[in-house]
Amino acid sequence: MKEQLISLIEQALSSLAADGQLPADLQADIKIDRTRDKQHGDLASNIALTLAKRAGRNPRELAGMICDALPDADFIRDTDIAGPGFINFFLSDSSSQAVVKRVLEAGYSYGRSEAGAGQRVQVEYVSANPTGPLHVGHGRGAAVGDSLCRLMAATGWEVASEFYYNDAGAQISNLALSVQARANGWEPGHAQWPEDGYRGEYIAEVAKAYMAGETIDAEDQHVTGAADPGDIEAIRRFAVAYLRREQDLDLKAFGVHFDVYFLESSLYEIGAVDATVARLIDGGHTYEADGALWLRTTTFGDDKDRVMRKQDGNYTYFLPDVAYHLNKWERGFARVVNEQGADHHSTVTRVRAGLQALDKGVPEGWPDYVLHQMVTVMRDGEEVKLSKRAGSYVTLRDLIDEVGRDATRYFLVARAPTSQITFDIDLALSQSNDNPVYYIQYAHARACSVMRKLEDQGWQWQPEEALAHLDSLTEEHERALLKRLDQYPELVAAAARNFEPHNIANYLRELAGDFHTWYNAHKMLVDDSDLRNARVALSQAVRQVTANGLDLLGVSAPESM
């Protein structure tokens, strides 16, 4: 539609130029926008405003000339010049009504596109250390990351989701020491309690299970507690397996699935870490200082060089991370999106710099990052501090249990990732019925309910029949809905392109609002069968788009509430 309109304006401009009314060499970048206010029609162009100066005309005069020169088109009902010189276009009724047919014929596919067809994208998200349960911040990562996967898939990409487990670093050693201390019967504050040990109660549970000889059956590993407080290696393996299982259960409860669980330790096993170091040294990007091996990341835009290998011979977190991303590159992903908390933003420059230093042909801006800001949790009017070491925080499981999976997911994905958000548990609980997610789901349930009512009355709904009478849809509220439905496909494309799933949530809220308003103002099951058919068709189209949108958020679309 927009393309057709742009073409019409191009024709108008060139015919004006041919008549000598406009300079022949006028370059025009024609943009068509959807209008915000229905008084401004359906679509609008600011072309007269942008060309006015170069054309030597005032904008409204130029807009008038363009309108007069515009070829006739049956999808345009009317044009208007408004404000400082906007050209507003009013679509013909049949043109705007046609969206109902498009939606019902496409069904689940409405809004989906092929922009990324034939290309593979990997989305890495959550990637929490197996040192404790998932908290609300991980929940935001899970909600956003999963929705990103769905958006990329909806725009044609072949998507692989991945969870990276840091099971080889100092945090894990710290975890093992903490569990060992608990296994010895010590508590935080005890003289021999490890410095920076994890103090949470769950550590005691891990130790108890280890001492009881429990077996952890996770998807890819089976570990039995050795019940020996002296065997730190056995404790490490058991604790990691135990906490990974807990996290898997959290993610399952949240409805999030990963295609690949990638272990940091596997990078060492396949020699990827050593190979990466060797290549960086060969490339001349490293130097030794203070007994450590450094990478000159400042060559690639970092503000200071980074240690790769510590004095004690171990690698820093950073080095295996570079090896990991090289591994991703070599797996052939055209795009990689890393969804992480904003506290990791300093790794962005470092990882990209490391990849450049490897000189493997990785593009400079690769990979993409989506960094979500922190989630503050309020309970009883006070901020709950998230500290694993202190052991006090709100787990994702708590939230799912208390406010429900759909509401939790919706809340965490409905805001721009760049926005810091406050999750007020008391509010979410006390006003659970006022949560926007129920408002949207209710629109879906209502549309389903109308259909059930039809069947109860013995009506056989024939889609072909209904679509033949869409010209009955002429009420103001119906026009608003038609316009809203029409806008959905480009909204999905933009949300995927910009990594902004929250726009889907906002759209659904508005669509539901339009639907509830219409529902309240006009009966659907009227005696006039043509009108009834048309309205039920519109209702079904709203239902379909609502279901499609909720699916992109990973939120359910109930048929009754």
Add this chain to the structure above:
RNA sequence: GCGCCUGUAGCUCAGUUGGAUAGAGCAUGCGCCUUCUAAGCGCACGGUCGAGGGUUCGAAUCCUUCCAGGCGCGCCA
């Protein structure tokens, strides 16, 4: 001190990549169920878009200087 993110209604947040009179939910007040689900609808109230300067036909949006908050700045991950 440096880097990244943010500052919009009492509160929580949108704002379609620079467009027209800045929007929604919650909260507050007043209305609407004999009628397809009231988990709903309508009306009202509520704003110097953190502040100043700049760019242009046009700025919440871009540039700049301040102010305020969050996060990061480790041979932790």
